[in-house]
Amino acid sequence: MARYVNAAAHRGSRSPLVIDISRLGRRPGSMMTVEETVPSPVRMGVELIAVAEGAPLELNLRLESVSEGVLVTGTVWAPTTGECARCLTPITGEVEIDLTELFAYPDSTTEETTEADEIPRVSRDRGGEGVDLEQSIVDAVGLVLPFSPVCGPDCQGLCPECGVRLADAEPGHHHEQIDPRWAKLAQLREQSAGDDS
Template sequence: MATSHRAGTHQHPRSPLVFDVSRLGCRPGSMTEIHETVPSPERIGLDFIAVERGADLDLDLRLESVSEGVLVTGTVRAPTRGECTRCLGPVTGEIEIGLTELFAYPDSATESTTDEDEVGRVVDQTVDIEQAVVDAVGLALPFAPLCIEDCPGLCPDCGVALATAEPGHHHDKIDPRWAKLAGMLDDSDGGQDPRQAGGRS
């Protein structure tokens, strides 16, 4: 018969994402539940957006003993923080990921027929879900986060965020065909418009 426990005492001292499964006793059908909030042990995510180190990870997990190991299922929710890839402004939000991970028992058929990067391992009667969380968060986060869907980005001339710039923001530009000549005339005659320079006598 399955048993259910709150997992406050199951958390391993070396990491908030390592859990003691000794209570399951390798008995298929025995089960424990984890409903708690723990700090993220590291920055988890991508270059422009991530779950920051120390951010709250809300765990809603079920750890169940099956014939070949411990099956971990459930969800992890966490706040995200990053930078808009167009205007470089702050981007905040929340992510929820689903987990379904098997951790093989020592000397099980699953352990002997799989690599560690394919299936996790029960080590010293613990399971470590950190890599599973890292992988799932990395897949769920946007590669190029935006502050708003149609963010106009930065002004290419002055770098101001166009979303907050004054209406009609623009810069007067000299015709590139005259730009070099204008610079030369600035030094020689006080900056007379090159289009007017040919009319002098």
């Protein structure tokens, strides 16, 4: 699966999407739930629409210890902001993703037989063990958001001549267009009409 930008590696502080699993234990079947709202540590999305950095991410997750690691399942909801691809009007919305991700334990067979970009790893630091959901959520959000969001299915966009939003323009808005091959002839006609007066 394609991975979108990972900004976690460039920051010194711990992401709010790193979940401490110290109390989960490694016994298969052990489970814990996470239901909380945290700020998005980075902008997540595509060029025209995204979850803004600092926007609330509502986590409703279940973390379960399995033989090879920690299985994280659940949903993540967040508000989105962006602009219409047709008329550039600001738009808002929301995104909800279903998350299913296995984090491999250190020294597990899964860790030894896969690359880190295939299956994420349970991390260890001075605070204990944790799973960093940031990249998984960034990837999932990037996959569900439209590359060309619109403010409405009937959005007409902008006038190609003057740039006015067609929804705000007067009925029948148009511009006289002369074929460039005839433009010189039109100029001559205007000149001759001016000479006749």
